Amino acid sequence: MLSRLVQSHVAHLPGRRLCSTSANLPLRLLQFQNYDGTGQPRVGAQLVERNHASSVESYSGEFVDVTSAAPTVACSMKHLLESGDMGLRAVKKAIDSGKYRLDMSNVRLCAPISDPTKIICVGLNYHDHCKEFNMPVPDEPAIFSKLANALSGPRDDIVIPTETKELDYEVELALVIGRKGHHIPISEADSYIAGYTVANDVSARDWQLRKNSGQWLLGKSFDGFCPIGPAIVTPQALTDPLHLGIRCRVNSVTLQESNTSQLVHDCRKIVSFVSRFISLVPGDLILTGTPPGVGAMRKPPIWLQKGDVVECEIDGIGCIRNGVV
Numbered sequence: 001m002l003s004r005l006v007q008s009h010v011a012h013l014p015g016r017r018l019c020s021t022s023a024n025l026p027l028r029l030l031q032f033q034n035y036d037g038t039g040q041p042r043v044g045a046q047l048v049e050r051n052h053a054s055s056v057e058s059y060s061g062e063f064v065d066v067t068s069a070a071p072t073v074a075c076s077m078k079h080l081l082e083s084g085d086m087g088l089r090a091v092k093k094a095i096d097s098g099k100y101r102l103d104m105s106n107v108r109l110c111a112p113i114s115d116p117t118k119i120i121c122v123g124l125n126y127h128d129h130c131k132e133f134n135m136p137v138p139d140e141p142a143i144f145s146k147l148a149n150a151l152s153g154p155r156d157d158i159v160i161p162t163e164t165k166e167l168d169y170e171v172e173l174a175l176v177i178g179r180k181g182h183h184i185p186i187s188e189a190d191s192y193i194a195g196y197t198v199a200n201d202v203s204a205r206d207w208q209l210r211k212n213s214g215q216w217l218l219g220k221s222f223d224g225f226c227p228i229g230p231a232i233v234t235p236q237a238l239t240d241p242l243h244l245g246i247r248c249r250v251n252s253v254t255l256q257e258s259n260t261s262q263l264v265h266d267c268r269k270i271v272s273f274v275s276r277f278i279s280l281v282p283g284d285l286i287l288t289g290t291p292p293g294v295g296a297m298r299k300p301p302i303w304l305q306k307g308d309v310v311e312c313e314i315d316g317i318g319c320i321r322n323g324v325v
Helices: 077-082 085-097 127-133 186-192 205-210 267-275
Strands: 027-034 042-047 049-051 056-058 062-065 101-103 107-110 119-123 142-146 171-177 193-200 226-233 245-250 253-259 285-287 309-314 318-323
Touching (some): 027 077, 042 085, 062 085, 077 085, 107 226, 171 245, 171 309, 186 193, 186 267, 193 309, 267 285
Parallel strands (some): 119 285
Antiparallel strands (some): 027 042, 027 107, 027 226, 042 062, 049 056, 062 101, 171 193, 171 285, 193 226, 245 253, 245 309, 309 318
């Protein structure tokens, strides 16, 4: 629902549309708690200032506490997404009021969406990653999933499970669904995307590739195996989500470096393809794949160890930084 206005009618499940005025807001939407981690997550927003000359996105450390300004529609990020145009009007009103201002340094950032109905993932979706694996480029998106218990925040620790010896990192561009849809045409798919965030598809390679009869779910779904954040950035705040630098650093060493222009199947095609089989609803999270450089493909392999710090970064969206414990 936090998505762009679509003029033509398409075959989809009923969903409210946004007015063109609200839809043009370039926003960073986040969830936060008290600095000590107490209290329920609240919704915050920043209005992005775009430098048109250099196409560089900038934002300050100050943001608006939208939940305090509009507790009915912004009790959670998912509820805000479900509120559609009413929710965006509430965000704009809170920003324009000049009140409810907080500073990033005084709060704890949470996952920007904390209760998605689904976490959908795409495998082998970068041309350079397919080359790394010596695999053919898939004709269709290779879909798998993670369970919601894997979700964690942009600064939360990644806890090494005792069951794995092969913990790996995967930086990914993730998109957040903004309104309900089924059988969505590619030409209309943009209007279902509320925004974009950074994700780390943490993976236990032994359980993903060799154990559990080759099923990926367990190896992808340990608790905390999907840090996301730091915010959901609306499409209007990005120059082009399909031309963004994307990278992963472990202990300040860059191990993955690519660009979202290398995606095999872009965000529109992924949304359209998945919606042929599964109804998409506000708050659903789709991870679009990882570029080359994962630890499993290095010689020798690089597995995450206690004390490591993993940084996943996408230009224009931000960086998530997770310690390994």
